[in-house]
Every structure is written in structure tokens, then in C-alpha cells.
């Protein structure tokens with residue numbers, strides 16, 4: 001076993017050295033470490049528990065449940081309580097929140113607890129311990145442009161020269177931008193892309209950024225990052241709309257099943273070539289796609305990698321409406337501005353009612369898909385497909 005792992009690690013290292021896209025990016029590594037790999041100490045954790053008591057503003061039930069769940073996971077591990085009865089509302093909600101964390105490691109739960117408290121204290125200005133980036137201004141994202149106007153926060157992928165491929169740093173930035181949007185005073189959040197593409201999915205150069213712990217450690221960290229990333233979409237509390245301005249690939253397609261509306265230009269296409277890449281679905285698509293379009297159509301996309309036109313995606317329920325590219329921006333933004341004037345609490349609550357039926361299931365699917373992918377990333381099928389792309393031998 002060690003021999004196989006060593007061989008794979010050596011192959012990854014060789015490909016990293018050869019690759020024209022090799023990125024050993026220190027800023028991205030730092031961000032990654034501060035987000036997931038760097039562990040909060042017991043002291044950080046205890047200090048965070050004290051800061052919670054000093055919060056000036058009630059963070060609301062959703063956040064309190066998340067804090068409860070992370071605290072239990074960090075101190076006791078996976079949920080070990082019998083499921084309360086359906087009429088025991090409060091304990092059932094607490095149990096659901098804890099149970100949804102699945103087998104999240106204790107250290108990660110501790111880190112997430114500390115991060116969550118840090119974001120709460122920085123937003124209520126009750127602490128000087130502001131986490132770098134947690135309260136970042138609009139211009140500070142390297143790979144996103146985030147603007148807020150007319151009650152709409154727009155998060156725009158901004159790596160047009162790489163077709164808006166999502167680098168490790170960009171995953172972190174998207175999570176931060178969504179967390180900020182969930183707390184700002186906008187009523188609707190929109191995700192879109194800059195340039196001719198909506199997004200070309202995971203940046204395949206992410207595979208070359210191997211940390212000292214080796215490829216297995218990288219796969220483990222990436223699975224945690226992926227689960228957190230998708231979890232942010234599952235938990236997003238406001239109406240979330242995708243404005244798909246051009247072709248969409250991979251994870252940018254799968255997470256569409258977690259949006260509340262998807263508007264597409266007739267230039268957009270929808271492509272999840274997981275088998276071609278030796279991968280398997282993520283973003284809860286293994287659950288949402290069969291539900292949205294029926295199992296047979298989902299199989300064509302998720303297993304056979306069939307690329308859909310915008311019209312086909314609309315006919316199958318993945319897209320809400322398609323617009324001619326020439327009038328796309330004008331028509332969509334006019335409509336969104338009208339929607340943004342609807343009562344925000346009502347929209348939030350309606351979303352909560354719809355989403356809460358599914359949340360537990362979605363988190364469980366997300367955990368399972370991420371753990372399957374952790375293995376897939378180490379497979380020969382995936383390694384060969386990625387190396388072929390990076391060495392310019394293959395494209396989709």
C-alpha cells in the first residue's frame with residue numbers, strides 16, 4: 001500500500017515539476033492553512049467560547065445551532081445521542097445540526113467554531129481580533145469582483161483568462177464572499193462570471209500544489225475544503241441566483257442544483273465530464289440532478305458527460321429561463337431588480353421552509369461525495385486525465 005501511495009506521490013511530484021501550470025502559491029497556501037489545515041489550539045477554542053458569551057447582538061437561531069453543533073463535534077465527536085421525537089422541536093433542531101456534521105474531525109470542528117466566532121465578533125465589533133480577510137472590502141478579493149447595489153449583492157468570478165477556473169484561493173474567496181453576503185443588507189445574491197465563460201470548474205492546476213505531507217494529505221485537505229465549499233451553498237439563507245453568462249463546467253454546474261433560480265444566456269452550455277476526468281459527482285448533484293431532471297437524464301450528464309445546451313438544460317429543469325445573449329444582461333438585471341424589492345424576510349423565510357426539508361440530506365450527500373472524491377483524486381484514471389490536460393495533451 002505504501003508503495004502504491006509513494007508511486008502516486010512521485011508521479012504527482014513529477015507532473016508538478018513538469019507542468020507549465022505549476023503553482024506553489026504561498027499566498028494561496030497561507031490562506032488554505034488559515035482556513036482548514038491550520039488547527040485552532042485548545043486555548044483559541046476556549047477563548048472563542050468566552051467571546052460567544054460577550055456577543056453584543058443575538059446571532060440568531062441558525063448561527064446558535066451551528067455553534068452548538070460545532071461545539072459538540074469538537075468536544076465529543078460525531079453525534080452520539082438518540083434522535084429526539086418529532087415534537088421535541090428544540091432538541092430535534094440541535095440533534096439535526098450536530099448530526100449533519102457527520103464524521104467531521106474534532107480538530108476541524110474546533111477550527112470552524114473559532115472561525116465562526118471570529119466572524120461574529122468582527123461583524124459586531126466586540127473584539128479587536130479580526131481574522132485577516134473576514135471583513136475584507138470589495139476590492140480585496142483577488143479572483144472575484146463583489147458589488148452591492150439595488151438590494152443585490154453580485155459575486156462575479158474574475159479569472160477570465162483561465163475561463164474563471166476555480167483555484168484553491170478562489171474556493172476560499174467564494175466562501176468568504178457568500179458568508180459576507182449572507183449577513184449584508186441585500187435581499188438577493190447573484191453569482192456570475194466575467195468574460196466569455198461562466199466558469200470552467202475546478203482549476204486543474206490545484207492538483208499540482210502538493211504540500212509537504214504529500215498527495216494523500218492534499219486529497220484529505222481538498223475533501224474538507226470541498227465539503228465546506230458546498231456546505232456554504234447548502235446553508236446560504238437568502239435567495240441565490242446564478243446568472244450563467246457562458247459555458248459552465250464541472251463544479252460550477254453541479255452546485256446549480258443548490259441555487260434558487262438559474263438564468264442562462266443562450267450561449268451557455270452545461271457540462272460535467274466527471275468520467276472523462278476519472279472523477280465522480282460533487283456539489284450534491286448525485287442527489288439534486290436525478291431529482292430535478294429524472295435519473296435517466298442525470299445519468300447522461302453525470303456518468304456519460306453529455307454537454308447540454310441552455311435550451312436542453314432549461315427543458316430538464318436545471319435552468320429557470322434562457323435569454324438571447326444579445327439582451328441577456330438587460331433582461332435578467334431588470335427582472336432581478338424587481339425581485340429585490342420584494343419583502344426580504346418573507347423571501348428568506350420561504351427559502352428556509354423549502355430548504356429545511358432537505359438540509360440534513362444535502363449535508364449527508366455532500367459528506368459522502370467529498371469522501372468518495374478523496375479516493376478518486378488518488379486514482380490512476382484521475383491522475384492520467386489531469387496530467388494530460390496540464391501537459392496540453394487533452395481538452396474537454
Ligand SMILES: CCCCCCCCCCC/C=C/C(=O)SCCNC(=O)CCNC(=O)[C@H](O)C(C)(C)COP(=O)(O)OP(=O)(O)OC[C@H]1O[C@@H](n2cnc3c(N)ncnc32)[C@H](O)[C@@H]1OP(=O)(O)O
Pocket residue numbers: 161162163165166200201202203204205206207215218219222226249250251252273274277279282377389394395396
Ligand atoms: C490531490 C487532490 C487535489 C484535488 C483538488 C480539487 C479541489 C476541489 C475539486 C472539486 C471538484 C471539481 C470538479 C470539476 O470541476 S471537474 C471540471 C474541471 N474542468 C475542466 O476539466 C476544464 C478544463 N478546461 C478545458 O477543457 C478547456 O480549457 C475549456 C473547454 C474550458 C476551454 O477551452 P478553450 O479552447 O476555449 O480555452 P483554453 O483551453 O485555451 O483556456 C484558456 C486558458 O485557461 C486555462 N484553463 C481553462 N480551464 C481551466 C481549468 N479548469 N483548469 C486550469 N486551467 C484552465 C487553459 O489551460 C488555458 O490556459 P493557457 O492560456 O495557459 O493555455
